[in-house]
Amino acid sequence: MLQLKSILNVIDNSGAVWAECIRVLHGGKYARIGDEIVVVVNKAKANAVATASGVPKVKKGDVRHALVVRARKETMRPDGRYVRFDDNACVLLNKQGEPLGTRVLGVVSGELRQKRWMKLLSLAPKVV
Amino acid sequence: MFNSFKTISARLSGVTARFASTAANAAKPTYTAPASVTVPTQFKPNTRGNGLMQLISKEEVKRMGADGRSKLFNKASPECLRPGDVVLVETLNSMSTDKTSSFVGVLIAMDRRGLHSNFTVRNVVLKVGVEMKYMLYSPLIKSVRVMKRGEGFRRAKLFYLRDNPGRAFRLEGLVKLDKAAQAKKAAA
DSSP states (O other): OBOTTOEEEEOBTTSEEEEEEEEETTSSSOBOTTOEEEEEEEEEOTTOOOOTTOOOOOOTTOEEEEEEEEOSSOEEOTTSOEEEESSOEEEEEOTTSSBSSSOBOSEEOGGGOSGGGHHHHHHOSEEO | OGGGSOOHHHHHHHHHHHSHHHHHHHHSOOOOOOTTSOOOSOOSOOOTTSOHHHHHHHHHHHHHGGGTGGGGGOTTSTTOOOTTOEEEEEEESSTTOOOEEEEEEEEEEEEOOGGGOEEEEEEEETTEEEEEEEETTOTTEEEEEEEEOOOSOOOSOOGGGGTOOTTTTOOHHHHHHHHHHHHHHHHO
């Protein structure tokens, strides 16, 4: 349940460390796992360099789209199972809606099993 | 005087004779269902001692618990789960496939709620705590296996482990041992 002013960890290699949600794109108040949001980067790695593969360096203050991949609020699965993580995390997206970074550093929720996010799932070291 | 009283059977025969259809039906053979149809023998559920919803719930628990999973929550059973046990939960990905996913973790909560009985398993995966709450009677749960019995946990709900995990979530060694044991079993 992430909303305006919620702070999320950024778990890709784009250079951002924390980001603050400024808008939930589907128009409601809260974003859940798998929802796209607009974030402003609060903290970025100072020495992050654009990689050879062309991942741009993200600076503090950048406004980007992001995808929520972990949430502290428990999410229900169709059979009544619930998943809950210890933190809120997101992955930055580019204008086309594709992941900005080339690596995902951490566990990601299985809620993302849609066609659109299969690339993210394949990048993730662990999916729960 | 007594001659005027008809016997019961005489009275009845008079009645049945008046209604020709019933007499005709009485002579017809009774309907036998084809072999593919199960004719229920009991039409009204016996709700003695239970409300109707309670009865339905009890029947469902009996049906879903036929594979022995009710023993996991039954304190009298030696297989009962206890808070603090390290469990491996194997779940089917969907009802139509045989593919399974598994989750290992410490059992931190058990809620006994009839058909809605559930338990929460917590683990630390790649430095992030993850909790999964499973419904005991879900058909998607393939198996719940205790990998190690919990020792020294004196609470029913171990939510304090979220802040003070101690050594509770160092489970990689256990998982490796378990995998080796399973491989041995499969080979044998």
